[in-house]
Amino acid sequence: MILSRLKPLRHHLCRRSLALSAAAAAVRQESTIWTPTRLIKVTPAAESHFHITIDVADSPDLASSYTKAGQYLQLRLRDPYARPTFLAIASPPSIAASKGVFEFLVKSIAGSTAELLCGLQRGDVVELSTAIGNGFDIDQISPPENYQTVLIFATGSGISPIRSLIEAGFGADKRADVRLYYGARNLSRMAYRERFRDWESSGINIVPVLSKPEDSWTGERGFVQAAFARAKRILNPQSTGAVLCGRRQMTEEVTSILVSDGVASEKILKNF
Missing domain, CATH: 3.40.50.80 (Nucleotide-binding domain of ferredoxin-NADP reductase (FNR) module)
Incomplete structure (x- = not known):
């Protein structure tokens, strides 16, 4: 009797936990400030890897949020079916300040947002969050x-x-x-x-x-x-x-x- 009651309870708790996790993720996404930016360059870097350069010159708050090597950000496409992805910034902070760009090294994985990103062209619009994380101390x-x-x-x-x-x-x-x-x-x-x-x-x-x-x-x-x-x-x-x-x-x-x-x-x- 006890086991038969525990099984549906476990199932209910598992579903509730998943629902809460999804809700928390949705809240985080809603609270993220997204800035539209344009791609400058998408070029091969190595097999299955691409150099991505994004123009942030017209977004000084975004550029200045990157202060320490090792920080990363979220990127999302204008495709409603593509989930936002986290990307480490490959260029040093000085490049954002002097040239107004963020550079990334992105591995193209089949079926992922990264694959869609690596297929974009110069001038295409993507949205970025501010830089987050403590970077390398x-x-x-x-x-x-x-x-x-x-x-x-x-x-x-x-x-x-x-x-x-x-x-x-x-x-x-x-x-x-x-x-x-x-x-x-x-x-x-x-x-x-x-x-x-x-x-x-x-x-x-x-x-x-x-x-x-x-x-x-x-x-x-x-x-x-x-x-x-x-x-x-x-x-x-x-x-x-x-x-x-x-x-x-x-x-x-x-x-x-x-x-x-x-x-x-x-x-x-x-x-x-």
Whole structure:
């Protein structure tokens, strides 16, 4: 008797929970201030990835809301059937201030809002929320002379806010050991390779890690966390910080390695 009564009660509670979640999401969407903006450019960045540039020059409040690398925003299309999507801003805040644009790296996933976005043309209108999130709290690993080692980890389109961080600057050239472990399936999936030389000249040692490379590939193979585990070389955990963005498994496993090696958890920066 008790079980037979509990089953319909559980079903009712589950439905009620789903209804409340949907209602909360609807309230959040209703409270979001949306600003119409126009696309300037949609160009290929890598296999299944696109550079998206959006004009925010006529929306000073929107442009000024972006203050820290690692922030993101919501974007929605004028298609009533397309859900809003969250996008990390790839360009540094200075670009919004000087050129009046936001730049994004977007992975086109079949059936998603991102796929529709990547199919748009110059001049098409999309709507943006203001920039949200705390971004990367670089103060936690500053000044550079106190944190001589900074380890950066990114997978796939997670490189997008990492680009913002690198190009915004965090004193990489004043640190002894700054490494970027960047994971992708293969080189054709690896965005921003054209920027690697500039990033390296700013003081960053880039370690590409390919999970399914061509036979001719002589660099790191497998997953980012495994590549890091093979070559950790953390000489002083107290002067080490880290920045992570990408797949959950990667961020969890890398965090576990860093913490077990004595790196303070508050020195491991994530943007979401």
